[in-house]
Amino acid sequence: MSTATADIFTANDQFSRRHIGPSDKDIKTMLATVGCSSLEELCEQTVPAGIRLQTPLSLDPGMSETEALAIIRAMANKNKVLKSFIGMGFYETVTPNVILRNMLENPGWYTAYTPYQAEISQGRLESLLNFQTMVTDLTGLSIANASLLDEATACAEAMSMSYSIGLQKKKKYFVSEDCHPQNIALVQTRGDALGLEITVGDHRTVDFSKKDFCGALIQYPNTYGCLENWTGFVERAHAGGVLVAAATDLLALTVIKPPGEFGIDIAVGTAQRFGVPMNFGGPHAGFMATSMEYSRKMPGRIIGVSRDSRGKPALRMAMQTREQHIRRDKATSNICTAQALLANMASAYGVYHGPEGIKAIASRVHGMAKATATALTKAGYALEPSPFFDTLKVDVSSRSQSAHHIQENAVAEGLNVRVIDDKTIGLSFGEAHTKQDVKALLQAFGVVEDLDSLAKQIDGSVDPAFARVSPFMTHPIFNTHHSESQMLRYLKFLENKDLALNTSMISLGSCTMKLNATSEMIPVTWPEFCNMHPFCPPDQAQGYTELVESLHKDLAEITGFKAVSSQPNSGAQGEYAGLLCIRGLHLANGEGHRNVCLIPVSAHGTNPASAVMAGMKVVVVKSDDQGNVDLEDLRAKADQYSKNLAALMVTYPSTYGVFEEGILEMTSIVKKHGGRVYMDGANMNAQVALTSPGAIGADVCHLNLHKTFCIPHGGGGPGVGTIACTEELAPFLPGHPVIPVSGEGSNVAQKKIGAVSSGQYGSAGILPISWMYIKMLGAEGLKKATAVAILNANYMAKRLAGAYPVLYTGSNGQCAHEFIIDIRPFKKYGVSEEDVAKRLQDCGFHSPTMSWPVPGTLMIEPTESEDKAELDRFCDAMLMIRHEIAEIASGKMKYDDSPLHNAPHTLDTVTSEHWNRPYSREVGAFPVSWVKSNKFWPTVGRIDNVFGDRNLVCSCPPLESYSSEEPLEQMV
DSSP, X not given: OOOSOOXXXXXXXXXXXXXXXXXXXXXXXXXHHHTOSSHHHHHHHHXXXXXXXXXXXXXXXXXXXXXXXXXXXXXXXXXXXXXXXXXXXXXXXXXXXXXXXXXXXXXXXXXXXXXSSGGGBHHHHHHHHHHXXXXXXXXXXXXXXXXXXXXHHHHHHHHHHHHHHTTTXXXXXXXXXXXXXXXXXXXXXXXXXXXXXXXXXXXXXXXXXXXOEEEEEEEESOTTOBOOOOXXXXXXXXXXXXEEEEEEETTGGGTBOOGGGGTOSEEEEEOTTTTOOOGGGXXXXXXXXXXXXXXXXXXXXXXXXXXXXXXXXXXXXXXXXXXXXXXXXXXXXXXXXXXXXXXXXXXXXXXXXXXXXXXXXXXXXXXXXXXXXXXXXXXXXXXXOSOBSSEEEEEGGGXXXXXXXXXXXXXXXXXXXXXXXXXEEEEEOOTTOOHHHHHHHHHHTTOOOOHHHHHHHOOSOOOTTTBOOSOOOOSGGGGTOOSHHHHHXXXXXXXXXXXXXXXXXXXXXXXXXXXXXXXXXXXXXXXXXXXXXXXSOGGGBHHHHHHHHHHHHHHHHHHTOSEXXXXXXXXXXXXXXXXXXXXXXXXXXXXXXXXXXXXXXXXXXXXXXXXXHTTOEEEEEOBOTTSSBOHHHHHHHHHHTGGGEEEEEEESXXXXXXXXXXXXXXXXXXXXTTOEEEEEGGGGGGTTTTOOTTTTTOSEEEEETTTTTOOOOTTTOOOOEEEEEOTTTGGGSOOOSSSOOOOSOTTHHHHOOOOSSSSTTSSGGGHHHHHHHHHHHHHHHHHHHHHHXXXXXXXHHHHHTTTSOEEOXXXXXXXXXXXXXXXXXXXXXXXXXXXXXXXXXXXXXXXXEESOSSTTEEEEOOOTTSOHHHHHHHHHHHHHHHHHHHHHHXXXXXXXXXXXXXXXXXXXXHTSSOOOOSSOHHHHHOOSGGGGTSOOOOSSOOBOHHHHHHSOOOSOOOGGGGTOOSOGGXXX
């Protein structure tokens, strides 16, 4: 496990020594602290002998950063980037360079975590509030969430929401056949698991009079580009007690009538064309908007305005912030299903262009479509007569042409078009298209047109019957920062409010906030990866195919499984998809009655919600006093539900940060009763190259590529929840209605569970990151990374053990890659885990995971990327806080007057004219030495969460409120 250069022919830019924080010298010192002579000895003491891998992983040797970049560049060059007119929810767009460089490529934005600690997340929160405001304005509805995974999953969420609002009594859901095929597919996948009857048909003739439908989904504009007046449909639906959801297009809504003005109840879609590249399918920010009446049923994150300890306005995640950990299987929300970084990009796009700028873009797009329609009509092609925004449906048989012939012509011109059927072509226009592209497109149809002359005859106005007249994006934030200087400074202003990995370690247990290396990130913005349409002809995506197959081969080896799918685009989606595979197997075996999922009480809160989404009933299994799964209770529950047992969901190492020695017995018990084992891969960072899901007897697992395999969290998304499984489950991996997904096993067409994401490979655009990580470390580097992750956690646990009780260790006294410290003994002095978390902000650190999985505790995961000096700084900060607790305990300091209670200390508080606290300003703001030279200032005081939930404000308040001295109650 050495990082030394092997010989003179070995490149010096070896990734292992850049990724792994502690030097070999520091590793020896740390090993002495934990009482081990080597990393091998530490791993032998930590990982049970019965599950340790006996042979090294069969992976390519670790490459240097230069070598890996050269190989992935060769892969990228195999992709053919043609201008896309395919549409179907993915459009040519332009990412403003100021946003590309200062947000997408900026670690201050992409390495941050979900804004649980609001005081050090005000920049992202403001940007996401802008996103919500923009979406509510454009859709004409009153509240929006802060993003969902993509458009198709947003459609599925709308269906689930309608079902929930109807108290799950109506078992039918209608989907218009004019929706995008991937939207239809995801509703079918989700509905099937929930036991709903999904009716796909003609929205003009569907009968709602029997009042047996809970909801309906339409597309506006529809997949063929047509605009329709939905007033009559909505009236019919509402008369039948049906909630109407519309999948819609934000760019179109700048010039066409918004869904809210038709009376539509829920609007969903994607913000992709607001400056986010197509990325071969993702990641993209989905959205949902609805009325305030349904706000508490809306899934995902909602950013709200609350107040801080000084009574000043402050932002936070509202309502559902940790709902899945509280309500578990009854949760209506899973906040892991978000795309914060992409929502922030779309938000910044809206701020930069403003309402007039975006409307001008939409008008130009519509104008190009009108010009093309005019030219094709003049040439004798028949077009759909309905009004349109950006998409045309062309009947090429009207000129004795075939759609495939036109497609071949277009490819020869460097363009891709949509083949709807043998005689019909779809054309969708986007911001990045030019006059030259339109000229080449017309040539593919055999049409020559004087475009300059045509441009003088056509404007960008839409059909007056659908023209938008209501204002939107009127808030000053969308009407101020339109020069690049203004935008650059605004983005920097927001970035400075947020603590990310470029500031200090983020030791969130179970979240694995490790290095997102620059070399891993570089390929993401290469045009050959980011400008690919997911539904382009497969022969144009050979580089992507090679990359995905290579990554899947390595992940199969790492997990000990046979097959892999990267379609799930979050960890929670991976859980859901993995359970659907198990469900599909039972159905195929004639055992559809198997629907009981055993879940330990210590499980991730997403687990029960995912099981319910997969149509299973949750039965909770107890934990013993050491935090292990109670084997006797597991055995009893397996016996009790034997005939109906579908699965066990287990996190390994456990959620308490321990390698449970009874894991093989657990998996054996479940399989004995005909169930299968799902392993939650959240803690995979402690397994790689030491053990594997296959070695512990699991059948399927998800891998958080945004944790163990280094895709950045992006402030709460992007994520990838790749699933790996046994050969038995391989035929049930996700399929796709547009582009078949290969490599899942035999009898694929008969057994697939359906699609779980808009794109066939989910968030394909960020898979290069994980490929680079694995290839640069290789088997030896991965093994050392895992060992050092375990070492770092045990080193910190040893340093803190004398000051804080450390809960749950293995039989040898070791933890895995994370550990829990107990703050509950200090509650008798008034001190809570929240006090410790907020005081850490004064020391320049993000808090560890608070109050989970055990209330009143902090769970710490340092990862292998943090060096010894950073670990020591964190431990020193925790020891300083322990001293402050001791001062309260001794009576030297009253709790209400203490730095702990008043934390975090903002700059304006410390520099105010009045200071009446019994400790100095220096103690408040500079409690440890290192912050004096590099201080990160929380921008608001401690947030009042209860006030925020009781006074829900989820769009931008007037800017003057941020500087107002009035109590917030007078503003909401």
